[in-house]
Amino acid sequence: MTEPLLDVQDLQVSFATEDGLVRAVDGVSFTLDRGEVVAIVGESGSGKSVTVMTLMGLTRSPNARFAGSARLRGGDLVTASEEELERVRGKEIAMIFQDPISSLNPVQRIGNQIAEQIRAHEKVSKAEALDRAAGLMERVGIPRARDRLRAYPHEFSGGMRQRVMIAMALSLSPGVLIADEPTTALDVTIQAQILKEIRQLSLESDSGVIFVTHDLGVVADIADRVLVMYAGHLVEQGTVDEIFYDPQHPYTWGLMGSITRVDRDPPKRLPAIPGQPPSLLRVPAGCHFGPRCPHAFDRCREVPPLESRVPGSPDHQDRCWLDLADKRTKREIGGRIGLAEGDVIK
């Protein structure tokens, strides 16, 4: 068995605030292989963005506390020094952000912004770097790339800006590519183009992709494996088929139930998850999902460990005390997977 490209073990991130300690990420472990797309799903505030930002070293601050490890090619991203991080960032691990307009410098030409990163890591002339920038822009599907090296971000549409971000992330062929909601701000037709692009590029360059999103349609489209996060916990992980066709955690059922499908007749009422995610300042004792879970029982006051509970699928892990047979009956609502009927308004 070869070593995974990226190995995250028991990652914990908390922030000291005036109101107390915010446990944003609490014991997250996963691996990422070459050529693989791992999706992290969860609602806002579930800790998915903090997880990937920590891998990039972007959550460091005097108020942040870290524990656990994230091993990439022998180094540990959690404890790495700033100098080490600078060497790794861009070259071995790169990130595509959600909002391209605020991630690009509005007063710098597109070409220069891409070339800048290349020249920070490699000793090449400016002309050569720009040449490579044009090549990258062509690769991500920007027409007339060479002419547009001198364009400013505002001259590009949203989709084109996101392509520039992707070109920038790919400029040094990083082994790990992190995409944090890269298509959320885009129209569906553009989203479809960008997803296709990312998938293709990960295959071509044999890099691993961590794809953060809240859209399960996108997950089904792009991911090989899925991590489901809730209130800082990893509540379930498995292959995309395991998560969609045999979900084990009630929160995953809730997510599955509340999505709308364009290819099916809609149910009379949308099944919803009652309540809201807890404040990370005061996460409930025991299972974090307990207070919203209609199936919670006594034992849920203890935090269930993340472990495999489905026989024969060692990599399909979840945090739920319910037993297997129980889960299979409880998650069925009118022939669909869901958590509860949507008559809960509070």
Added chain:
Amino acid sequence: MNERSPVQADPGANGQPPLLQAEHVQLYFPIKYGVLVDRTVGFVHAVDDVSLSLPEGQTLGIVGESGCGKSTLARCIVRLLEPTSGTLRFRGRDITHLSRRPLQPFRREVQLVFQDPSSSLNPRKRVGQIVASPLLVQGMEREKARARVRELLDLVGLNPEHVNRFPHEFSGGQRQRIGVARALAVNPRLIVLDEPVSALDVSVQAQVINLLDDLQDDLGLSYVFIAHDLSVVRHVSDQIAVMYLGKVMELSPAAELYRKPIHPYTQALLSAIPIPDPRENRTRDRQVITGEPPNPINPPPGCRFHTRCLWATKVCTEVEPPLAEYPGGHLAACHHPRNVSPAEISAAARSPLSPLSAGRLMPGDTQATSGTEESQVAARPGGTGDAPGEEP
């Protein structure tokens, strides 16, 4: 049966005019340029000859990509903007150019809910004040307003005890409920919802949509529901209009639109949405349209979608297609309609909702012409939902 459009025929049952009617509504934003003296150098064709109608108690969904004019249309409907031309009628009464004072009774009946609840609620006002303000504007006494606010909060599923909280103390979904409560304050008949759930998490989206559904049933409200993709509107809409670059491409009863999309743009929108089902997603033949919508300052001639359309032929670049009426109250503006039989195509009549600038040519005529290229394209099988995925 098809000589009248369904949107006009539907409410005719009790002889009442539809609640809302837009006839050939146009809104062009002038582009000004110049030193000292502004000259108008062009127009953004935001909404270009749109005709729609909404019977009382129903929901009209309006869908399209950013820049298609859907939000501008919404702002016209509530008369935040005055259309450049065309007519807006509310209960049959022309409200297109009414001035502020005569509009006031209309304002009470039509309310707007915005996309982003955190920027549409004043962060320095308490929830009670926010929800009460439309009541006070309409002249209600303070005491009465206070009681009504508590009623409203309860109605939208918020705790009435929270009247003294500030918007930031609520989650996104709860804030959107506050926006809905404020809209409901004056007992409106029509609520225009501009992407009301786009900023919310999926699980919370379902809660808000169910709430809107309940309110519609309980209070007999009518909605205009704006969305940027087709997955959310399905649940709420009776009719859906698909817009592209300021024009209506397709207008159809909701279920019909998903079962049988006629316009290639609608097909493209549908197939662009990933299905949350990995196995089906892998086998699905998806038709990903390339490129981006053209600039609305200089919209392409003919059919506005022809620059990105897989089926476009010469006629599409020259003649703007009228809205043709197909069975089931389904209207589509396309020279090469999909999913309809040749018999249905030749029987299709021109809808009175068609833009005034649309050509005379009907889809049936296009098929009859002998231009080799055209007849070849039109003869492609139209029965399946998925067109062959042609790669650029």
